[in-house]
Amino acid sequence: MDVEIIEEDENPMLHRTDVRFQLTHDEATPSRLSVRDSLAAKLNKDAGEVVVHKLDTKYGMRKTVGYAKVYDSAEAAEDVEQEHMLERNKITADEEEAEGEAEEA
Numbered sequence: 051m052d053v054e055i056i057e058e059d060e061n062p063m064l065h066r067t068d069v070r071f072q073l074t075h076d077e078a079t080p081s082r083l084s085v086r087d088s089l090a091a092k093l094n095k096d097a098g099e100v101v102v103h104k105l106d107t108k109y110g111m112r113k114t115v116g117y118a119k120v121y122d123s124a125e126a127a128e129d130v131e132q133e134h135m136l137e138r139n140k141i142t143a144d145e146e147e148a149e150g151e152a153e154e155a
Contacts, residue, residue: 051075051084053092056115065126066119069093073114079107080114086139089118098124101131101139 057070071089073080080088082102090097104117121127127141136142 051080051088053085053088055092064130065122066130069118069120071116071118073105073116075112075114079105082138083140085114085116086118089120093120095120096124098141099127101127101135101141103135 052074054072054074055069056072059068061068069089073085073088082105085105086100086102087097089102090100093100099121100118101121102116102118105114106116107114119127119131121130124141128136131141133142
């Protein structure tokens with residue numbers, strides 16, 4: 051999967067950058083989590099700081115256009131983002147699992 055950044059808009063009040071991107075992929079539309087990981091690697095950010103909002107693939111095409119919000123920290127993402135977007139991007143679930151494992155040990 052090849053990631054190309056189309057546009058970046060700084061949003062300092064919310065400690066984030068709004069990113070529009072285009073993916074070129076060989077098979078079916080990639081999952082939200084694989085897109086999040088690829089975009090985070092491209093931007094040198096942690097996956098917990100990237101929230102993918104939209105993926106749009108036209109029928110029969112191998113290109114997907116998307117929109118994501120890249121935060122300065124995972125805490126900033128949790129403060130601003132709606133709960134269902136955090137769940138879709140597996141941001142809160144990872145931390146709750148880590149806390150549960152720490153309590154069991």
